[in-house]
Amino acid sequence: MEASIQEVARLTGTTSRTLRHYQAVGLLTPSRVGNNGYRWYDEDALVRLQRILLLRELGLGLPEIARALEAHDDETAALRRHLEHLRAESRRLDRLVASVERTITAREEGAGLMAEDMFDGFDHTQYREEVEQRWGADAYRASNDWWTSMDAGEQAAWKARAADLTNAWSAAAGAGLDPTSDEAQALAQRHVDWLRSVPGTPRDDDGTPAAGYLLGLADMYVADDRFRSAYETAEKATFVRDAIRAWVAANR
């Protein structure tokens, strides 16, 4: 009629440690405790344990299980609440998976766009003439030479950095921030620093990227399909443009 703690553990496929824990948190009290301290469980305790284990298998936390077992007919309600919770978790995971997939893709291909077409981009857009007039037609060749001189590992690292920057922009834009906020301006600073590290970038006398170049680039992010798609939506590309414009206004 009564079972020892190990017998209960074997019967239910759990461990004695777990049973002690359940007692510690007030979830399952042994029906009897011998004067030697041994715990004994009767039929009722076993049934209660089964219900606990069932709810646990369904993913409920111990405190919720305790609450559900208090008011007996409230269990279905608890399950329904839990179901909502699980569904929300599932959606969160799905979004995460999509995010990771996008990041991997960005690092493999999108980064290439940033890295290789960032300069090349001018060749295909309405800005071409203007840019060539201002900074000369060999800016592309210079950057291309720089790029092809790196080995695969260096290129990969550089791509990753570019892709992360794109991702950070996307996240900031998606968070509903203001383009003039601290975070956005910090990103703009990173963006400028990143351009600064790129040979072929047109510069002012002090070596920093030229204000006109930055503004032209910012406009292009919105106007050019390929860049716009790198930032996912037109709204996000606009956010990037406005943040860079604000940065130029504040720092030049």
Add this chain to the structure above:
Amino acid sequence: MEASIQEVARLTGTTSRTLRHYQAVGLLTPSRVGNNGYRWYDEDALVRLQRILLLRELGLGLPEIARALEAHDDETAALRRHLEHLRAESRRLDRLVASVERTITAREEGAGLMAEDMFDGFDHTQYREEVEQRWGADAYRASNDWWTSMDAGEQAAWKARAADLTNAWSAAAGAGLDPTSDEAQALAQRHVDWLRSVPGTPRDDDGTPAAGYLLGLADMYVADDRFRSAYETAEKATFVRDAIRAWVAANR
């Protein structure tokens, strides 16, 4: 050029506590520490922090982030591993959701089958005559009276108990256990105890459910479509039958 810990926190949308933690786990070291102990972060540290935060947003753990940042071009590989992990988690959640849904359904409807048709079931099957001959035609009426005499709360509690038993059977059968294993026999014991608590159950002189009744019931779980579907598959219903048969053989 350098930012204080709070400035960094504001810029990146995190907290100073987090930055200290990252230093404690060796993930991000301040570029400089004043002789007053204050931490200062430069451009490089900020870039590293951004990459950390990106990976964290994607759900990677701090140790994995540390590893990914060690070997720079290994980040994409880390993301790919992480993606697999996330997908597995997603599948697990989906299974959980399905399980919870099934349990709720079982408690609402399936339990009704156990509770109301458990006896009624005889009326529709090939076992009707046999059962009526052995235990009398008024067994159903007795149990029906008992059932209708409970209020809604009592009925709900009883349904939940019945549904849990069904669920436990389903889980045990799905786990690939042997019908004669300790766990399966514990379930059979619960099943018999449960029948024992039901008025109208044919009994032996000692008040326990009659062996013949148990065996008939066990056969019916496999033979009758409605019971078989309560246990989801024919294999699971067969598992229940075999476990009950083994229990009868061992205890009667």
Add this chain to the structure above:
DNA sequence: GTAGAAGTTGACGCGGCGTCAACGTCAAGC
């Protein structure tokens, strides 16, 4: 009497920080 199985309590550990607590530092205003 002794070995071995099974029981006990007590404690740390995990992940990623949030949240006190208790105290030092620095710039600004009186």
Add this chain to the structure above:
DNA sequence: GCTTGACGTTGACGCCGCGTCAACTTCTAC
């Protein structure tokens, strides 16, 4: 020069659900 308040520091506990020692007692069988 003193106070005030913002900002900095280190240190420690808490969360969740137990797994996993450790150190010890109790029961059972030979």
